[in-house]
Amino acid sequence: MEDMLEDTVLVNLRINGKLHELEIPAHKSLLDLLRDDLNMTGTHMGCMTGHCGACTVSIDGRVAKSCITLAATLGRAKITTIEGLTQDDGELSPVQQAFWDEAGFQCAFCAPGMLMCTTELLDANPDPSDAEIETALAGNLCRCTGYQSLRRAVKAAAKLKQNTREAAE
């Protein structure tokens, strides 16, 4: 049985397209791994208890709070952080562009959660209702905006994505 216990754990994470083979201690959260070990500080720390959403990343295509994700459980996961949202040519993604155009944020501490959740929402549902937007953002606290500008930005992002799609057709 003892031989089944590991003191450090080997994970092969593809983060924003780049493969990282990492030997990590069992107790490390994905948030600490990103910020402290990999210097990817775009993912924010607001609470460490899963409540604020500022640490949100996408794991295998689904948003997750990195502060309450044990990195050792991730094996070979594909992870996208806020740094990975920009397009290959360095331009902002349509979701980022819409939040910029609409002045969706004030301080933008909450940006990782808002942008990652909006990206996942619009990929699955190109034209969400107000209620669907609220459900999608429910795991994120914003201490500045009162949420109105965020909702406006999500709608603008939906429109921008649709225009981009139509232009490509």
Place this chain on the structure above:
Amino acid sequence: MSLYPAFARPRDLGQAADIMGGLSTGAMIIAGGQEVMPSVNYGALMPEVYIDVGQISALKGIAEEDDGIHIGSSTVHRDVQDSEVIQSKIPLLSYAAAQIGGGMQVHNRGTIGGNIVSMHPLYDILPSLLALGAEFDVLRGDGETRVALADLMRDASHGLGSESLLVRIHLKPMTPGAGWSYEKLKITAGGYGSANAAAIVTLDGDKITSLRVVVGAVSALPIDISDALGGCRGQAWSDHLAEEIEEKASAEISEPLSDHQGDGDWRRAMAGVMARRAVEAAVEKAG
């Protein structure tokens, strides 16, 4: 002993049983981590060994079998919500899973097994599972046993989370035509409930023929008040019946919780209100 926890990744149920059997009390099963990690980060919990059950394929997936519907314990809330089988055969459960707080992020990683084993008074899954008569397969070092949720809740020595593993949940499809409801009283959209109730009702004409009601978030564990409401059978919905349900439900709460979600007297009163609303909504849906 190391200062840091060790880690085990059993690949199948056999390895999991070996590991659980060979470890002492400091071991902790981790699934989505959505319950464990906040406690660890907060300093309230310090596991000596994490047993990561995420690699065990026997814990995954939802299947419809001859004897009912099986849900693997590692199934995340999002998949419970989205499953066509659960939406059509056990709609109460997919609805209750959607009422969990914490946002999409928690729905994407939190598992039904982790929710059950936490046995947290404010969580949203146990009341519906109790109303549905859920049974579980539980694995210990010496093999698998089938146990009803109602019995498990009375058994303080179940060892789930360290010495035993919740493998899967067994549920019967709901009776076609049964009405159901899950009511959650909450202060903020994504928050925990201050009182909740799950109800399942069948009707003959407008008369109630069967009724299951469980109230939660008002005491240490959810309380099945179906027997206390037995007198509702044979009656049609009326203002009088509504009052009777509210009174009887409140009277069943002998040791109400008193916490930041509200004080005990109010919680007891709200248990009645939730039970009444849940039965009313279920009656409306039945037929």
